[in-house]
Amino acid sequence: MIRFDEVTFTYPGAGRPALRDVGLHIAEGELCLVTGRTGVGKSTLLGAVNGLVPRFTGGRLHGRVSVAGQSTENFPPQEFAHLVGVVGQDPLAGFVTDTVEEELAYGMEQLRLRPEVMRKRVEETLDLLGIAELRRRALRTLSGGQQQRVAIGSVLTTHPRVLVLDEPTSALDPTAAEDVLAAIIRLVHDLGTTVLVAEHRVERVVQYADRLLHLDGDGGVRDGHPADLMADSDVAPPVVRLGRLAGWRPLPLSVRDARRRAGELRARLAAHTPAPAGAVPGAVRLTARRVTVAHGPTIAVRELDLDLRRGEVTALMGRNGSGKSSLLWALQGSGPRRSGTVDVAGTDPGTASARTARSLVGLVPQTASDLLYLETVAAECAQSDRESTAPPGTCRALLDSLAPGIPGTRHPRDLSEGQKLALVLAVQLAAAPGVVLLDEPTRGLDYHAKRRFTDVVRELAAQGRSVVVATHDVEFVAGAADRVVVLAEGEIVADGPTAEVVVSSPAFAPQVAKVLAPQPWLTVEQIVRALATEEVPT
Structure with missing residues (x-):
């Protein structure tokens, strides 16, 4: 569905490429998680999927990017609208109408869908993302998280074959994030939609990903199974870091998998108490x-x-x-x-x-x-x-x-x-x-x-x-x-x-608390400090 053939991209004036010799083939119906430190090129990789990079960013792109056999070199981004839906980091910057309902319908209007089809898809999307009560609200009066769900919904109504999401859960509360991810997973499993998602809150997404694309910062992309790449990834979520600390193999990617292995660790920690976080508050x-x-x-x-x-x-x-x-x-x-x-x-x-x-x-x-x-x-x-x-x-x-x-x-x-x-x-x-x-x-x-x-x-x-x-x-x-x-x-x-x-x-419980409940541990750092006080056998 998505193919990168030896792609190298360099921004104007940059001393080195943001992407270097990237070769990828992402099949239909895969959920790919893109990870990496801030500024390593995740958004650049996503933008190249429909030609926003380099057509709107400038710079030089060598190689070929194609979606469903259609090259981004030969067609402008608007020609990919029926294939690729894109949701950026700043939802408000991408809105073109005034209200939620109008924004959900706008993309379909550009594709000239029939009114009855548009009405049906708007209703389905409002329910899918849990925003039906917002339908007549002005977009600028919404919270950041509500705007993010509307932005995702405005893309879903066009039924794209590829969905590209840049930080889709960054402004969402935990429950709303789960709802949005559940909707995305349903598209992958039931409709065969291909999803490419970049997310700093890896703990929310990694357990659902079929593949992991990790950018190390040198322009290259590592491609593999999430559990394999997480073994030495520098952006590992708490549950993975806990698994590394405990020596669990294979590494757990979900709280459920970690809890199944946590009995021995809970027994070791039973004799310890988490240290207080900060000083006693003052006036x-x-x-x-x-x-x-x-x-x-x-x-x-x-x-x-x-x-x-x-x-x-x-x-x-x-x-x-x-x-x-x-x-x-x-x-x-x-x-x-x-x-x-x-x-x-x-x-x-x-x-x-x-x-x-x-x-x-x-x-x-x-x-x-x-x-x-x-x-x-x-x-x-x-x-x-x-x-x-x-x-x-x-x-x-x-x-x-x-x-x-x-x-x-x-x-x-x-x-x-x-x-x-x-x-x-x-x-x-x-x-x-x-x-x-x-x-x-x-x-x-x-x-x-x-x-x-x-x-x-x-x-x-x-x-x-x-x-x-x-x-x-x-x-x-x-x-x-x-x-x-x-x-x-x-x-x-x-x-x-x-x-x-x-x-x-x-x-609102963090991953460590869920894994080690009912013990009151919150972070991996607390556990590292506690285990460091244990006597080493001589």
Whole structure:
């Protein structure tokens, strides 16, 4: 179905190819997972399937890419619309209509399908992805996860023979991600759709994959069975890392397989107790009382009370549309607030000047690059120092502590996702806010980058700040958060220590907790530290 014949691709001005001598044949009805570190070329590989690379990116492509015998060299991407459906990393950037129902129908209109066929497929897709209640909603009023499901649905309605997905579950809560993956697997098994999916949250997808395509960063692609390549992959999910630690062969790819082998490991760990994650929280930094946020007739946050303490990392979790982002913006002061109060050091950020608000609460939004608008990294840092009345060089020093070595002359839009996140965080920290709010900060980060970001978050808390991370990334929460607050329909339904809240939740429990339940382990790192204290026989 998809064939790469000795494909080499080099971006304009690049010193080395992003893809080098890639030879692949992906058969009809296969689910292929594409993995690799951030920036190794996963999106480039996906873009080459329908000719977006190089027709819209520029650069030089040698070799041949074809789909169902049709070469991307001979036909423009729009000629592949009936064959290849593509969902990119940023759903909002790909929308062309105003409402959910219109977006689901748009692709079919371009293919000139009959109205009765279009109506039937729209209904099927709404049900398949669990978004029927959103059908008349404006796309811009949806949460990031809801937008992602709509973007996938707009492609599914055209019934493509090949489905290309770039980070399809990155903005989805665990339950929604399972629903979307179940729908994709149904297409593979029942309709023979060929699916190529790149995903940093490998733990969500690897157990369903027929094949794994791993990019090491030198331009080459390793192709094989997931269990074989995961044996030494540098982007292994927790269940695989646990299997390596325990010496399990073959390596388990699912929680179910790991639990079947975990009896001996659970027995070894019975004598150990996980060490506490962080320091004891200090005084209250922010107090919110009876906060209500409404978007038109929709109540996003409902009379919510919340205290945030010095030195504490709080994870804000909940299904897509539960009110997490709305709450963060209301706490920061820029977002709408129908009623209620927010107090930080005796001041309400919502009524303070912009400069004062920056010194009280810093917010990094879901799409960090939304806050980057200048031509160079150096210009962004200098502007941040001026707006924060910080000494010159403050933002740059913060950036170097978060992500060393980024050239000041680099355009912010050319940075990797992790570098953009570091730059925006440095811009916000220049004002020295006591409260730092992060909205889905791990989107687009590989496991290594997330571990580094965990250290950053812990260091912010160690400096006495209160850090709130709104996220669906349960593995990140397991390693970074002291406390978990779960929202549902704008109300708090759970609030407590991370281990208590996530272990008791089938949806929010990390893989290690599921494998080793009922023991309270959350991360592989905890187990490594525990086993290191065991006496070695002499």
